[in-house]
Amino acid sequence: MKHRTFFWFFLPTALAMLIFIAAPIGSVVIQSLFVPHEAVLVETENCGPFGCTKSVVIDQEATAELREAEPLGRFAGLGIYLDRGHLAFAEVSEAWTTSQSIGEFFSDVGDLPFYRAMAFTLTYTFVVTPLLIALGFVIALAVNSLNRRIRGFVIFFSLLPMIVTPLIGSLTLYWMIDSRGVIGEFIQYVAGSPDLSLKASTPLMWIALMVYGIWHSAPFAFVVFYAGLQTVPQDTLESAQIDGATRWQQTRYVVLPHLTPLVTFVALIQLMDNFRVFEPIIGFNASAHATSLSWIIFNDLSGETNQLSAAATTSVLTIIGVAILLSPVLVRTWRDFKGKA
């Protein structure tokens, strides 16, 4: 295809992506370097019959003028990145010098909003991803050994947790795990303590969120692995049998190596997706126990005060995190491309 034709074919989608994806990323980076202007204050003296009082009022006109002249706000450099709501270097170093033990240091740092969110986001990402891969793999093996006729039926129900809107899926689970829900009551019964409640316990909430994460994403892993199982080379499997390999050995040395590229693929995709964990925190009403980077951005944006700069800064930090997780995917795509060329 000629460059010219390509250009016209590609223009609409390129424009859409430039204006609504590339430009906002740029705008977020710029916003994160500025803070809104403070109101211009003027001191006036009111003199009455009982003497003079000084009062400070906002000069509305001058404030509006200043905001008009520099709509971005005051340049703050990396100031917002270093403040208490984000990387908080000052607080971290203070915690380092004042705390007696490592444990105390971590608990001090854990109180800072950014590190609190980071702790949950990373735990969630690195616990959920391997477990969902394992579960997906086992489901795929089990479904593959089923009778052909009921496979479709099983696949239908298996897809549901993934297809259903994350917020709706998390609500469905939350209402059951809630202390008044059916599973919640069951847990209370098993644990023998009627006070056990999701709302009151941080570890329980973390576990519930991770169970949701695995439940939601395992079907994706299952579908990918199931498709991969259909292409396992039958000759290799047969020769393994002739050589006396047990069923376990066949799975371990023939099936698993065949699926390795798919495992990498699912792992890379899911690491990125789990890093953005957001909806379950809303659905489980979990923000008192667990926050994520995405949740902080949402919270800053939806509050009354509309803290755009703070949200933009967290956005940039999130993008950096995604970029780190994305780099192996890019390297892999680059190798594929080189391999084909």
Add this chain to the structure above:
Amino acid sequence: MSSSARQAPVSLKVASTLFIVFWLVLAAFPFFWTLWGSFKVELDFFSIADWTNAITGKLTEETHGSTFTGAGYYGAWVQEEFWRAALNTGIVCVFVVVTSLTIGTLGGYALSRSNYNYVFWLLIAALIFRAMPQITLVSGYLPPFFAWNLWGYLPTAIIVLVAINQPFTLWMLHSFFKKIPIDLDESAKVDGCTQFQAFRYVIIPVMWPGVITTGLFSFLLAYNDFAVTTMLLNEQNRTMVPKIAAFLGTTYTEGNVMFAVAAVVSATAPLFLLVMLFQRQIVSGLTAGAVKG
């Protein structure tokens, strides 16, 4: 599967069947439980006294005279005007799918028929864009949308969703078009067609399976979106998912939770139908990117 060596031992068969049953319960039970419970009163669905009330509907019978009640649905759809949200979701989904497929098809076709190096870099850029969390983009949209008075309207959210959807659409359609032999359009061009005519008369008639699969995923993205629609739409124009979130925000007074439960069931129903009708396409779409790589 005929050879006797391949026959699984009984113990393994039993274990695997049990596991499948366990997984099916895990995957499907929450939905059926919520569906059943949505026809009860709150004190039955969230039963403190006795969990079997949720099944028998004891208190529902006391309140409404029957073990099933549509009160939650009436409250959500009529009283809280959930129908408006459903309508908005319908509008958003239709326009997102149509627009995103139109420009995505042109772009994906171009990518599949060009062999220059920039194709690779465009695909890489799309991959990077796909990885961006949507909520981070939203904080970039808000200042200009407020300034130009674009905030709150359906078309704004539609365009944003189309754009966010493009990277995935491009990747998927690119790989589908790669499977359509290039000889088809080459021979049309030999016969004197322009590239666009070749696309119009030769490619469009054969591209529908891939386009339908891609369209399904565009639909799901628009239907399931929470971050964009909740931040960019005003109260009047809210779609279903932000509306449900708003139900939760209002206090958990009696009855109100059941509105949310009824709304959740209503919003899940179309997805059930979708998976039932298009299961094959969804599976093939999910595996398209993976199995080759």
